[in-house]
Amino acid sequence: MLTAAGLFALDWRLGIAVLAAGPAYAVALRWYLKRSVPYYARERVATGERAQATAEALRGAATVRAYRMEDAHVARIADRSAVARDLSLEIFGLYSRFGLRINRSELVGLAAVLLAGFLLVRDDLTTVGAATTAALYFHRLFNPIGLLLFESDSVLQAGASLARLVGVTTLPDIATPVGPERARRERPEPAALEVTVAQHRYDDGPVVLRDIALRLAPGERVALVGASGAARARSPASSRPPPVRSACAACRWRNSASTASVARSP
Numbered sequence: 449m450l451t452a453a454g455l456f457a458l459d460w461r462l463g464i465a466v467l468a469a470g471p472a473y474a475v476a477l478r479w480y481l482k483r484s485v486p487y488y489a490r491e492r493v494a495t496g497e498r499a500q501a502t503a504e505a506l507r508g509a510a511t512v513r514a515y516r517m518e519d520a521h522v523a524r525i526a527d528r529s530a531v532a533r534d535l536s537l538e539i540f541g542l543y544s545r546f547g548l549r550i551n552r553s554e555l556v557g558l559a560a561v562l563l564a565g566f567l568l569v570r571d572d573l574t575t576v577g578a579a580t581t582a583a584l585y586f587h588r589l590f591n592p593i594g595l596l597l598f599e600s601d602s603v604l605q606a607g608a609s610l611a612r613l614v615g616v617t618t619l620p621d622i623a624t625p626v627g628p629e630r631a632r633r634e635r636p637e638p639a640a641l642e643v644t645v646a647q648h649r650y651d652d653g654p655v656v657l658r659d660i661a662l663r664l665a666p667g668e669r670v671a672l673v674g675a676s677g678a679a680r681a682r683s684p685a686s687s688r689p690p691p692v693r694s695a696c697a698a699c700r701w702r703n704s705a706s707t708a709s710v711a712r713s714p
Contacts, residue, residue, distance in 0.1 A: 469557025
């Protein structure tokens with residue numbers, strides 16, 4: 449602030465010449481914000497998918513090795529990592545071009561000060577020392593202005609992370625019909641889902657599920673939680689009515705360190 453005030457104290461006309469850099473800075477920032485926001489959002493999604501793939505493989509390492517799925521999981525992690533890496537490189541390239549545009553804005557401002565100083569000195573309206581000092585003052589503003597503009601990158605990163613959290617909290621609930629009469633006209637009456645497992649085994653292995661009974665009432669929400677390989681995908685509990693009797697469900701995998709549990713909510 450003191451340096452900017454000093455410019456106007458030297459000669460108000462030189463101070464006005466410095467303001468020519470303002471529109472150039474604004475154009476550079478607008479260019480960067482317009483292009484970087486979608487990239488940061490995609491990078492956060494790609495990073496989350498990479499972390500999820502890694503965590504699933506590590507938490508279910510015993511199951512992954514038992515079914516010899518190491519190569520598939522490594523390939524999946526490598527694919528997610530490649531996507532996140534490519535997006536990071538694209539963002540870095542965008543960030544570098546933003547820096548070039550800031551340098552261009554500095555050139556515009558410095559050129560304006562030198563040109564104004566030349567014209568004022570030629571007409572004996574100011575001294576060479578004042579014009580030179582104004583140019584040096586503006587040069588000292590390069591770092592503070594650049595630092596302030598580059599902070600927008602940190603704001604964008606924080607905004608992209610916060611957007612994902614806010615997006616989860618603002619997910620709409622299951623739509624409720626306006627009235628019972630309209631609901632009956634638009635959709636049939638929901639039915640309960642019943643799952644009964646006498647026994648289940650993988651190929652010729654031992655029995656891993658036995659005497660399992662599960663009933664889901666209409667509108668009831670069920671979360672199947674468990675590590676990779678805990679038989680969540682084998683469960684038809686997320687199916688829609690009509691009622692089904694299945695030979696497989698995931699409630700608890702015996703004789704294994706991996707378990708899947710059922711959480712209910714009305």
